[in-house]
Amino acid sequence: MPTEHHADAPRPALRADLHPETVVVTTGRPAHVPDQPMNVPIHLTSTYVAGGDLEYGRYGNASWTAFEQTLGALEGGRCVSFASGIAAIAAVLDLVPVGGIVVAPRHSYTGTVGQLADREASGRISVRWVDLTDTDAVIAATEGAAMLWFESPTNPALEVADIATLSAGAHANGALVAVDNTFATPLRQRPLTDGADLVVHSATKSISGHSDVLMGAVVATDDDYAHAIVGRRSLGGAIPSAFDAFLALRGIRTLPVRLDRAEATARTLVERLAGHPALAEVRYPGFGSIVSIVLHGAEPADALVGRTSLWIHATSLGGVESTFERRRRWPAEAETIPAGLVRLSVGLEHADDLAADLLQALDAVAG
Numbered sequence: 001m002p003t004e005h006h007a008d009a010p011r012p013a014l015r016a017d018l019h020p021e022t023v024v025v026t027t028g029r030p031a032h033v034p035d036q037p038m039n040v041p042i043h044l045t046s047t048y049v050a051g052g053d054l055e056y057g058r059y060g061n062a063s064w065t066a067f068e069q070t071l072g073a074l075e076g077g078r079c080v081s082f083a084s085g086i087a088a089i090a091a092v093l094d095l096v097p098v099g100g101i102v103v104a105p106r107h108s109y110t111g112t113v114g115q116l117a118d119r120e121a122s123g124r125i126s127v128r129w130v131d132l133t134d135t136d137a138v139i140a141a142t143e144g145a146a147m148l149w150f151e152s153p154t155n156p157a158l159e160v161a162d163i164a165t166l167s168a169g170a171h172a173n174g175a176l177v178a179v180d181n182t183f184a185t186p187l188r189q190r191p192l193t194d195g196a197d198l199v200v201h202s203a204t205k206s207i208s209g210h211s212d213v214l215m216g217a218v219v220a221t222d223d224d225y226a227h228a229i230v231g232r233r234s235l236g237g238a239i240p241s242a243f244d245a246f247l248a249l250r251g252i253r254t255l256p257v258r259l260d261r262a263e264a265t266a267r268t269l270v271e272r273l274a275g276h277p278a279l280a281e282v283r284y285p286g287f288g289s290i291v292s293i294v295l296h297g298a299e300p301a302d303a304l305v306g307r308t309s310l311w312i313h314a315t316s317l318g319g320v321e322s323t324f325e326r327r328r329r330w331p332a333e334a335e336t337i338p339a340g341l342v343r344l345s346v347g348l349e350h351a352d353d354l355a356a357d358l359l360q361a362l363d364a365v366a367g
């Protein structure tokens with residue numbers, strides 16, 4: 001069989017105006033030349049033949065790169081992957097100089113609150129806790145601060161931040177802006193486009209999407225920040241495994257279809273849950289796959305456990321399977337989160353099945 005080698009044939013550059021659905025499928029693949037595999041192989045190696053760019057497994061891996069190119073293209077910046085979301089958050093907080101002030105909302109992921117509190121307790125930084133919904137107050141708090149940190153929508157209160165106004169205000173006060181975009185994903189919110197300097201992800205959630213990997217990422221528009229973040233990863237060693245990066249890339253390729261479906265189901269659930277006697281409130285930011293329902297106290301919320309056959313009682317979110325959790329079961333959760341708040345992570349099961357399963361459980365606890 002005649003073979004022809006096209007290895008030197010130029011591949012047209014990816015167009016900048018491609019839709020995210022196309023970007024997630026086409027980015028991070030080997031060149032379109034004969035006998036190349038369809039996927040970047042899982043590069044299992046601790047070291048490299050010396051003299052190149054990589055040198056050692058803690059500095060780089062082609063499986064990470066394929067994932068980073070894809071998430072970076074979606075967010076519009078340079079992506080650096082980490083062993084977990086919390087490792088990515090640690091790397092970003094490491095950019096705050098000793099003695100620096102960080103402004104952060106009270107309603108943040110408990111692990112983030114823990115990191116900030118821990119750094120403050122050891123005297124490395126000080127934290128100004130704010131209410132993210134009060135945009136003016138948040139901006140005022142950034143005076144003299146090194147960094148404004150927030151997530152939007154917040155976990156699990158689901159408050160949505162005005163990223164453009166907050167970024168402009170924080171920048172005017174000389175503060176860096178970092179946004180945890182885990183809940184919205186770059187398909188619903190692009191903080192870098194809105195003026196933020198750094199985006200953080202727990203790729204453990206919707207990005208990988210199958211509850212089988214822990215991974216995180218930082219995305220930056222500025223090369224100096226990206227270099228600094230790579231430096232933190234190389235020094236701290238919180239690197240993802242090549243296999244995890246492969247799984248995360250495989251997951252992100254279907255993120256648009258998964259999110260569209262989960263979001264449509266979330267909307268259906270919000271409609272069908274409205275006015276249920278077991279519920280004091282249904283919170284939904286209008287997009288995404290996370291819904292928070294508020295029951296009349298911790299007791300009926302805890303009574304949901306064991307009463308559903310499809311919904312799984314578990315922490316974490318963003319997987320193909322629907323899960324629920326009363327957030328205040330964690331002692332570290334903010335006391336301003338209602339005791340009866342149950343966070344729903346809507347998966348890919350049929351909306352009618354999910355609604356029926358949840359409604360019969362709510363009927364039971366409503367008495």
Ligand SMILES: *Cc1c(COP(=O)(O)O)cnc(C)c1O
Binds near residue numbers: 087202203204205
């Ligand atoms: C889960 C989560 C994190 C932490 O990520 P891990 O991958 O679990 O370390 C950070 N931020 C948000 C919003 C999360 O939901």
